[in-house]
Amino acid sequence: MLPDVTAAGAGRVVGADPRPGTTGPSPGPGTDPGSGPARASAISPATLRRVELAAGELATASLTAMQRRQPWFARLSADQRAGVMLVTQTGVANFVAWLGERGETIRLTAEAFRIAPRDLTRRLTLSQTVDLVRIATDVFERHLPPLAADEAERHALVESVLRFGREIAFAAATAYAAAAETRGAWDARLEALIVDAVVRGPDLDGDGAGAGGDDDALVSRAAALGWDAGAAVRVMVGSPLPDPPRRQLLDLRNEAARAGRSLLVGLQGARLVMLVSEAPRANGRADEPAPRADGDALHDTLTAAFAPGPVVIGAPAPDLGRAHFSAREALSGLRAAPGWPDAPRPVDADELLPERAVAGDPVAHRRMVDLLVAPLAAAGGDLLRTAEVYLEGGGALEACARALFVHPNTVRYRLRRVSELTGRAPTDPRDALVLRIALMAARMDATRRPDRPA
Numbered sequence: 001m002l003p004d005v006t007a008a009g010a011g012r013v014v015g016a017d018p019r020p021g022t023t024g025p026s027p028g029p030g031t032d033p034g035s036g037p038a039r040a041s042a043i044s045p046a047t048l049r050r051v052e053l054a055a056g057e058l059a060t061a062s063l064t065a066m067q068r069r070q071p072w073f074a075r076l077s078a079d080q081r082a083g084v085m086l087v088t089q090t091g092v093a094n095f096v097a098w099l100g101e102r103g104e105t106i107r108l109t110a111e112a113f114r115i116a117p118r119d120l121t122r123r124l125t126l127s128q129t130v131d132l133v134r135i136a137t138d139v140f141e142r143h144l145p146p147l148a149a150d151e152a153e154r155h156a157l158v159e160s161v162l163r164f165g166r167e168i169a170f171a172a173a174t175a176y177a178a179a180a181e182t183r184g185a186w187d188a189r190l191e192a193l194i195v196d197a198v199v200r201g202p203d204l205d206g207d208g209a210g211a212g213g214d215d216d217a218l219v220s221r222a223a224a225l226g227w228d229a230g231a232a233v234r235v236m237v238g239s240p241l242p243d244p245p246r247r248q249l250l251d252l253r254n255e256a257a258r259a260g261r262s263l264l265v266g267l268q269g270a271r272l273v274m275l276v277s278e279a280p281r282a283n284g285r286a287d288e289p290a291p292r293a294d295g296d297a298l299h300d301t302l303t304a305a306f307a308p309g310p311v312v313i314g315a316p317a318p319d320l321g322r323a324h325f326s327a328r329e330a331l332s333g334l335r336a337a338p339g340w341p342d343a344p345r346p347v348d349a350d351e352l353l354p355e356r357a358v359a360g361d362p363v364a365h366r367r368m369v370d371l372l373v374a375p376l377a378a379a380g381g382d383l384l385r386t387a388e389v390y391l392e393g394g395g396a397l398e399a400c401a402r403a404l405f406v407h408p409n410t411v412r413y414r415l416r417r418v419s420e421l422t423g424r425a426p427t428d429p430r431d432a433l434v435l436r437i438a439l440m441a442a443r444m445d446a447t448r449r450p451d452r453p454a
Contacts, residue, residue: 043099043148043153043156043157044149044153046149047147047148047149047153047157048096048099048100050147051096051099051144051147051157052096052100054143054144054147055089055092055093055096056089057143058092058139058140058143058144059085059088059089059092061139061143062088062092062135062136062139062140063081063084063085063088065135065136065138065139066084066132066135066136069135070128070131070132070135072128076123080123080124084124084132088136091136091168095140095160095164098160098164099160126172126173126176129172129176130169130172133165133168133169133172134165136165136168137161137162137164137165137168140161140164140165141158141161144157144158144161145157145158187225190221190224190225191225191264191265191266192266192267193221194218194221194222194225194264194266194275195264195265195266195268195273195275196266196268197218198218198235198273198275198320198323198324198327199266199268199273199324199327199331200324201324201327201328202215202324215321218320218321219319219320219321222264222320225264226262227262227264227277227320228262228277229319229320230319231262231277231278231319231320232277232278232316232317232318232319233275233276233277233278233316233317233319233320233323233326234275234276234278234313234314234315234316234317234326235273235274235275235276235313235314235317235323235326235327235330236273236274236276236299236302236303236306236311236312236313236314236330236346237271237272237273237274237311237312237314237327237330237331237333237334238271238272238303238306238307238309238310238311238312238334238346239270239271239272239306239307239308239309240267240270240271240272240306240307241305241306241307242307248305249265249305252265252301252302252305253265255298255301256276256277256298256302259279259297259298260279261276261277261278261279261298262275262276262277263275263276263277263302271331271334272305272306272307273327274302274305275320275323276298276299276302278316279296279298299313299346300346303345303346309337310333310334310337310338310343310345310347311345311346311347312330312331312333312334312337312346312347312348312349312352313330313346313347313348313349314326314327314328314329314330314333314349315329315348315349315350328363329349329350329363330349332349332352332356332359332361332363332364333347333348333349333352333355333356335356335359336352336355336356336358336359336361336364337352337355339352339354339355339358339359340352340355350367352364353367353368353371353434353437353438354368354433354434354437354438357437357441358437365441365445368434368437368438368441369438369441369442369445371422371438372422372424372434372435372438373438373439373441373442375421375422376418376421376422379417379421381414381417382404382414383414383417383418383421385404386400386404386411386414386415386418387414387415387418387426387435387439388439389403389404390411390415390426391426391432391435391436391439392436395426395427395432397411397412415427418435422435
């Protein structure tokens with residue numbers, strides 16, 4: 001219900017279309033002509049003609065006021081300022097047409113914003129657009145009333161400007177909402193493509209080398225989502241919740257942003273994949289060891305988005321282009337995780353090396369030998385032999401000393417050295433299992449490659 005803006009009934013509320021120029025029902029016999037609903041158009045053809053001729057001046061005055069009252073307006077590119085001018089001119093033209101066509105609904109907004117350049121809603125915020133609408137409305141209120149022939153027309157023009165300005169604001173909000181929905185859908189598809197590309201790994205050329213163009217395209221797409229191309233990355237995998245709420249994923253992204261990190265999420269059937277950028281090193285050195293997954297508070301927060309069950313984190317990759325190495329290890333660990341029911345959550349893929357090796361992962365097989373057996377063989381001093389005897393003997397210190405013809409304190413010293421070199425304590429049940437499988441893998445390697453440590 002809006003005020004009826006007619007010459008004789010200005011300000012009266014009616015149930016019909018209250019737009020200026022709408023002719024209401026004719027008053028009955030004996031009725032005061034001034035007391036009935038709109039009896040004639042409040043704006044004469046002569047005034048409409050003056051408004052039409054002033055349309056160009058209105059658009060120019062609006063643009064000049066925008067430049068004067070908004071400092072950021074001058075920083076827009078020429079194309080963007082032209083887009084604002086185009087929207088303003090279209091709005092003025094529609095306003096003039098609306099005043100002169102009875103029964104015609106307001107056509108302004110959708111048409112005005114549809115013809116605007118696509119990037120205008122990305123460059124201008126909704127708040128900035130509303131400020132521009134307010135400025136244009138002020139210009140209309142100053143320039144249009146003097147064109148009226150009498151006080152009734154002046155009132156009608158002011159009411160028309162206010163209503164038209166309201167419709168412009170609603171249309172701007174609609175345009176921005178549509179742009180946000182479109183951008184959100186596009187971002188979701190782009191995010192899914194990035195995660196899928198990381199999981200699949202690079203396509204191989206005929207000579208077996210990865211195609212560098214694939215990495216460039218991957219980094220370019222991620223940059224469009226705000227990903228830091230130079231940040232190290234880890235891949236987290238696990239089972240998704242039955243019906244993960246969209247709000248939860250948004251909260252996770254906000255949590256990562258507050259920690260100065262980036263997050264990409266992809267749902268691939270029965271597995272949920274997350275790409276998490278690493279926190280910057282404290283001293284800025286790239287060769288500083290990365291923190292363990294179970295010591296990262298963000299990883300603990302992200303784990304809550306997975307369904308009950310194992311959540312595995314791959315080793316850090318130096319950049320997004322090589323994140324497929326982290327994804328491969330994380331997925332291998334997820335397949336092997338049932339072999340360690342008491343694994344922490346989340347768990348590093350390297351902590352699942354024995355299960356992965358038993359499951360047939362050749363990368364885990366080689367890494368166990370390189371990380372756990374090779375250092376002992378290089379150190380000498382019968383460390384490797386002592387570890388083998390101790391572990392094969394069920395962890396009996398005295399029996400190991402007798403088998404090696406040494407004092408038990410010598411065995412203790414050697415076991416401490418084994419722990420220092422490998423990070424695995426032979427006296428710990430879990431570490432003992434890892435060392436035994438590593439020694440087994442080394443013996444299997446020795447039968448195929450005599451140059452490997454046995």
